[in-house]
Amino acid sequence: MTSRNIVSKIIGLIIAIGFLTIILLPIVFVAATSLKIPLEIRTSGAIFPQGGITFENWVKAFRNVPLTKYLFNSTVVAISSTLITLLIAIPTIYTVVRFKTGGAVLPSLILGTYVMPPIVVTVPIFAIVKTLELQDKLVGLILIHSMMNIPLAFWLLDSYIRNIPVELEHAAWVDGYSKFDTLVKIVYPLIKPGVLSTGVVCLIMSWNEFLFALILTYSDASKTFPIGISQYIGEHGMQFGEMSAAALAGIIPIYILVFIFSKNLVEGLGRSGLKG
Amino acid sequence: MASVELRNVWKIYKGDVEAVKNVSWKCEDREFFSILGPSGCGKSSSLRMIAGLEEITKGEIIFNDRVVNHLRPKERNVAMVFENWALYPNLSVYENIAFPLRARNMPKNIIDEKVKAAARFLDLEGILHKNAQRLSGGEMQRVSIGRAIVREPDVLIMDEPISHLDASLRARMREELKTQVSRLGVTTLYITHDQVESMAMADRIAVMNQGEIQQIGTPLEIYHHPYTEFVAGFIGEPPANFVDVEVFVEKEKHFIKCSAFSFELNKFWSKQFDSKRENRIRMGVRPEDIGISFEATENCCGLLVDFVEIQGDRTIITLKVGDQLFLSEVLGDIRPETGQTIYVKFNQDNIHFFSLEDGKNLFFDAEMKS
Numbered sequence: 001m002t003s004r005n006i007v008s009k010i011i012g013l014i015i016a017i018g019f020l021t022i023i024l025l026p027i028v029f030v031a032a033t034s035l036k037i038p039l040e041i042r043t044s045g046a047i048f049p050q051g052g053i054t055f056e057n058w059v060k061a062f063r064n065v066p067l068t069k070y071l072f073n074s075t076v077v078a079i080s081s082t083l084i085t086l087l088i089a090i091p092t093i094y095t096v097v098r099f100k101t102g103g104a105v106l107p108s109l110i111l112g113t114y115v116m117p118p119i120v121v122t123v124p125i126f127a128i129v130k131t132l133e134l135q136d137k138l139v140g141l142i143l144i145h146s147m148m149n150i151p152l153a154f155w156l157l158d159s160y161i162r163n164i165p166v167e168l169e170h171a172a173w174v175d176g177y178s179k180f181d182t183l184v185k186i187v188y189p190l191i192k193p194g195v196l197s198t199g200v201v202c203l204i205m206s207w208n209e210f211l212f213a214l215i216l217t218y219s220d221a222s223k224t225f226p227i228g229i230s231q232y233i234g235e236h237g238m239q240f241g242e243m244s245a246a247a248l249a250g251i252i253p254i255y256i257l258v259f260i261f262s263k264n265l266v267e268g269l270g271r272s273g274l275k276g
Numbered sequence: 277m278a279s280v281e282l283r284n285v286w287k288i289y290k291g292d293v294e295a296v297k298n299v300s301w302k303c304e305d306r307e308f309f310s311i312l313g314p315s316g317c318g319k320s321s322s323l324r325m326i327a328g329l330e331e332i333t334k335g336e337i338i339f340n341d342r343v344v345n346h347l348r349p350k351e352r353n354v355a356m357v358f359e360n361w362a363l364y365p366n367l368s369v370y371e372n373i374a375f376p377l378r379a380r381n382m383p384k385n386i387i388d389e390k391v392k393a394a395a396r397f398l399d400l401e402g403i404l405h406k407n408a409q410r411l412s413g414g415e416m417q418r419v420s421i422g423r424a425i426v427r428e429p430d431v432l433i434m435d436e437p438i439s440h441l442d443a444s445l446r447a448r449m450r451e452e453l454k455t456q457v458s459r460l461g462v463t464t465l466y467i468t469h470d471q472v473e474s475m476a477m478a479d480r481i482a483v484m485n486q487g488e489i490q491q492i493g494t495p496l497e498i499y500h501h502p503y504t505e506f507v508a509g510f511i512g513e514p515p516a517n518f519v520d521v522e523v524f525v526e527k528e529k530h531f532i533k534c535s536a537f538s539f540e541l542n543k544f545w546s547k548q549f550d551s552k553r554e555n556r557i558r559m560g561v562r563p564e565d566i567g568i569s570f571e572a573t574e575n576c577c578g579l580l581v582d583f584v585e586i587q588g589d590r591t592i593i594t595l596k597v598g599d600q601l602f603l604s605e606v607l608g609d610i611r612p613e614t615g616q617t618i619y620v621k622f623n624q625d626n627i628h629f630f631s632l633e634d635g636k637n638l639f640f641d642a643e644m645k646s
Contacts, residue, residue: 167362170329175423176350176379189366 027251034058034244041240057241058249061232064239066220067246070228074250076138077224078206081145085202086195088146089153094183096154097161098169107154114151118211126215136222141213145206152205153198160194161187197264204254225250278339278430278463279305280326285335287321287487295321297487298335303465303480308457310466310478314510318487319467323433326465327354339430350379352431355424359436361416363408363423370395370404373422380427394426398456413441417449425460432457432464439470450476471511475499483507500626501643505635508560508628514592517566517602520632521559523549532559535598537577542624544646548639557638558630563605565623568593570612576619581612595620 029047034057036049044050061067092110095101102109125144126135134140164187172182188195210226217223223231229250232243258265280303287296296318303309311319324330326337328349336343344352355376363372373394377387395401398418403411408419417437424432438449454477457464468474474481475495483490483498483506491503502508508516521534523541530541530549541549572578582601583594588608595602595618604620612618629638637643 165360165362167358167360168364170324170327170349171356171358171362171364171423172375172379173329173349174327174354174356175376176427178350181379186364 030244030247033240034061034248036241038239038241058245060239061242061245061249064242065228065231065246067225067228067249069220070223070225071250071253073138073222074207074225075253077141077145078203080138080142081149081206082199082202084142084146085149085153086199089150089157089198090188090191090195091183092150093154093157094161094187097158098166110151110154114155118148122211122215125212129216135216136218138222140216141222141224144212144216145209148209148212149202149205153202156198156201157191157194160191164190193264193267196261197267200257200261200265203257207250207254277305277461279303279307280309280431280463280465281338282322282326283336283338285322285325285337286333287318287325287330288333294487296325299484299487299489300335301482301489301492303463306461306463308454308464308466308477308479310468310474310481311484312468312471312474312481312510313484313490314469316486317484319469319484320435322484323435323465323467326431327356327433328352353427353429354431354433355427355429357420357424357432357434357437359439361420361437361440363411363416363419365407365409368405368407369400369411369419369422372408372419373400373426375423376427390426391422394422397425397459398422414445414449417441421453421456425462429462432460432462433467434464435467436469437466438473439468453477472513475511483510485510497644501637501640502560502628503637503640505558505560505630505637508562508630508637512562514563514603514605516560516562517597518558518560518630519597519600519602520556522556523554525549534559536579537597537620539575539577539622544642545624545629548642552638554629554631554638556632558632558635560628560630561602561622562626563592563603565626566595566602566604567621567623568604568606568610568612568618569621570618572619573621576621578617578619581614581616581618584612584614586611593618 025047032048033041035053035055036057037051037054038056040049040051096107129135129140129144132140134143168186168190169182172186173179177185208226209224213224213227214230217227229243229246232239232246281301283300285296285299286294288294299318299322301309311322313319321330325332328344328347328351332345337345339352364375367375370391373391374387377390382390391404392401395404398421400415400418400422403415408416411419420437434453438446438453441449450473466474466478478495480492480494481498482492485506491498491507493501493503498507499511502511502516505518509518519534519536521532524531524533530546531538532541569576579595579597579602581593582596585592585594586608590608591606591611593604593606593612595604628643630636631638
């Protein structure tokens with residue numbers, strides 16, 4: 001290895017460490033805060049605990065707020081909405097790519113709903129959900145999250161479908177399969193990596209979603225984890241320690257998920273050109 | 277088994293792109309029929325309409341006596357071998373071959389029997405459990421044929437099945453394909469842009485250009501009696517030479533004249549030009565029908581050698597004809613020098629005259645009769 005190579009490697013490493021520090025610092029801060037004595041949180045600005053470590057915040061976080069229930073709700077909503085999203089998005093993008101369903105209009109309409117800020121539609125969505133009597137129910141939130149994620153899944157899956165040689169599908173038709181069977185037996189196995197990474201992204205989007213969860217849920221039976229976090233502000237005052245513990249409890253499952261599928265995710269997002 | 281007939285078939289794509297224009301032909305039962313033409317000539321559109329992958333804009337496609345226009349691909353009982361073979365990459369060789377049988381919900385033991393029989397036929401027994409992605413080009417080729425023949429189709433369609441292979445393998449596969457298909461005795465439509473493949477394998481060839489049929493005939497008919505200038509230029513390697521010439525009569529003798537040479541026509545052609553008075557026409561002659569000598573003889577034309585390509589068994593001589601170039605193919609021991617003047621004589625049994633207006637062979641009927 002030449003010295004130039006070493007220098008460029010070191011510079012790269014420094015930049016990477018710099019980025020990682022900026023990205024990870026808030027999380028480290030949250031983790032450290034969750035272990036601090038409550039009094040210290042209010043008085044000291046230091047990142048790491050100065051007066052010893054305590055699990056008091058963790059215990060209280062679960063005792064004062066039904067966090068377990070919220071995490072359970074979030075899990076149900078995220079998994080169900082992701083499944084519905086994929087079930088609708090896969091056939092949709094397939095027909096749009098292969099049979100030009102909807103011409104140029106349908107894809108741009110779908111993209112349009114994706115780039116629009118969600119807050120624009122909060123009032124109509126609230127009205128629709130109320131009319132259907134689905135407010136404060138998990139089903140309502142599941143449907144809204146699916147609706148929100150379909151455009152995203154649509155664009156993430158696009159390149160996977162496009163990369164399949166069309167002859168494969170023609171071969172399957174000639175061999176005696178219907179268009180639907182071809183999608184299930186030939187196309188689906190080939191885009192499976194894309195479906196996996198799209199699914200993980202949808203799961204994360206639903207898990208973190210705050211706005212619609214806030215306006216559509218009011219009781220503990222249907223509140224999700226991000227709404228749960230906001231519960232630590234209010235009747236008990238600003239409980240930074242408990243909030244940090246709860247936040248950490250909520251992001252750990254997502255970190256594990258991303259870690260397991262990281263290879264898929266990097267490849268999937270890289271291919272879709274939808275980085276960052 | 278089935279015959280395949282196209283009756284006045286058109287394919288017009290969006291934006292009035294006419295891919296196939298009023299094409300009619302009939303491929304008899306068990307015939308090896310090749311559609312030959314350059315890319316974009318409409319041959320792929322034709323076969324995709326026959327397979328049912330694309331709608332027919334106008335006209336009828338008939339299998340035996342049955343119009344199949346509105347049948348879906350699976351109802352036509354055609355099998356297809358694709359240019360890139362289109363093997364299902366997530367399946368093994370066995371599963372690829374079994375795929376069309378599974379689509380028909382056949383019982384497992386019959387599927388197994390048929391797959392193994394096809395594998396034996398194509399010498400694939402050793403690789404049945406290999407993944408389809410891990411095969412060599414030749415193996416993929418054979419698997420795709422296996423998948424096509426395993427369900428005993430009425431019509432086997434092959435779309436450039438060997439054009440992705442390298443040259444030496446291609447030569448071997450030509451022979452192998454022809455043997456396999458004739459052993460099967462299935463009606464075969466073979467689409468290619470490579471005239472060598474068509475000539476070597478087909479019973480009959482339909483030459484297409486720009487969506488139109490140029491000529492349908494046996495390989496030898498097409499080679500020796502091209503119906504249009506396009507066919508004469510497309511078939512044969514090196515390609516035929518063309519030059520605009522004038523016909524004139526002097527003392528009851530017919531002569532061909534262009535800026536670089538003139539020669540007297542033989543009796544056959546004199547008779548033809550007597551009955552059909554054409555003045556300005558285009559002459560076509562194949563490289564092997566230009567004989568050369570180093571000394572002037574009777575009725576020969578002196579031409580300048582522009583380039584000499586030595587190929588061992590034969591020599592390709594490029595000759596200057598006015599501002600055009602002619603290729604002549606002679607035996608390998610004849611090696612003129614560049615810049616030398618040599619004397620050529622056209623083999624008048626194998627020259628053709630085409631109309632300057634529509635490129636048609638002016639004396640096609642007379643050629644076929646002689």
